[in-house]
Amino acid sequence: MSHSLGVRQAQKQKTRQALLDAALGLLEEQSLSSLGLREVTRSVGVAPTAFYRHFRDMGELGVALVEEALGSLHVMVRAILAEQDGAEERIDRTVAVVQQHVRHHPLHIRFVARERHGGVRDVRLAIAGELDRFAEEVAAALKSQPVSEGWRDDDVRMLAELYVDRLVTTAAALLDAEADGAEGAAEQVVRVARRQLRLISVGRRHWLAEGRGKRDTP
């Protein structure tokens, strides 16, 4: 893969990225369905009509932002689950990675949290699809752990979704905590998140002995 993109294509991708960046910045304090095309182009410093050279409408830009924001999740899950430490340490590492991810990409996290149930259909679907893929990866990773021996596949999946939702919620809470002045707020969120994951982990270890059985083996 050479860097031969041509001056033409290179410049185009440059302004395309500028549009994405400008939109992401403006979306810190409003939602996608209220963000205007002109607002974005004005922020970049190009003519309104230039927008159409890159996106059909704001919805399409939103979908592009989803890929940009959630594409890096996959390397993240691998980084976490590759570790061979104990469950306790892995939980701490997981929360730490989430916290540092929020610190490095606050706007992306904000965007996803906001538009996950937002007013633009295509964007909602894109986020749902991406989170679904993410949950599937987590499920695969969980399944290969010794603790999951004897688990039904859909139970593993159920657990994975529980984890994913918790991580997303934690990320959103961290964002609010770090934004809203209070000093120890972020640390408080981290501590609660750790204990919640730990409790889920405890439930996981006792699932087969106690949680199941009751319904399936009469």
Place this chain on the structure above:
Amino acid sequence: MSHSLGVRQAQKQKTRQALLDAALGLLEEQSLSSLGLREVTRSVGVAPTAFYRHFRDMGELGVALVEEALGSLHVMVRAILAEQDGAEERIDRTVAVVQQHVRHHPLHIRFVARERHGGVRDVRLAIAGELDRFAEEVAAALKSQPVSEGWRDDDVRMLAELYVDRLVTTAAALLDAEADGAEGAAEQVVRVARRQLRLISVGRRHWLAEGRGKRDTP
């Protein structure tokens, strides 16, 4: 409390409610920050200026909608937690109540899910405050259960937040499931939610023996 409201006040509250209802309906397919004042009044059939007799701006209407949507949560939690059945049956009842609540007030649920991280600050704060109160009630109810003996207060609170988040997430998922054609989708969401709550419940019962201790009693 007599019904002496006066014809004047009665009529005013009537159109105020009409504005709220119309807004809630329009918010099914867009977010609050993109909903226009004129759009709402047009939907009701009154002049745009009449809006100001009831709300300063759309944000204020949004806050009113939050109270309307989340005010009924408190009777809900009491209804669920008042039951004296086993943990298993209580979980099934809880999910059933959530499902029926979603069916009866889909627009309210949609609104809360969407604006919880939406673009209007005051509305976000109102929702956060209401959910906080809700979590506090759940915590109080959990604390009075035998299983919580020996639990630290902030651990109970941590568990309560875990439950509340799960219920909110489940409600939103149910909404999407019932909207998006597929027949068994809602039932699938219900089954997963039940098992997730059950797993958390298992973790809860083994928390003191295994989850704690490790950190606090060396």
Place this chain on the structure above:
DNA sequence: TAGTTCAGAGAACGGTTGTTTACTGGATGA
């Protein structure tokens, strides 16, 4: 009954929006 209050109507304002149409001028490739 006479005077006051006030929810809602009506018209007008300056400003912003998305989209169309026609254009320019530098990169591109034969």
Place this chain on the structure above:
DNA sequence: TCATCCAGTAAACAACCGTTCTCTGAACTA
């Protein structure tokens, strides 16, 4: 070198927005 392509420009459009000001008439109060 020269014709082609195409990212970005410029102007104009009708439609919509939030907000202000003035007015009306029915419900209130004294």
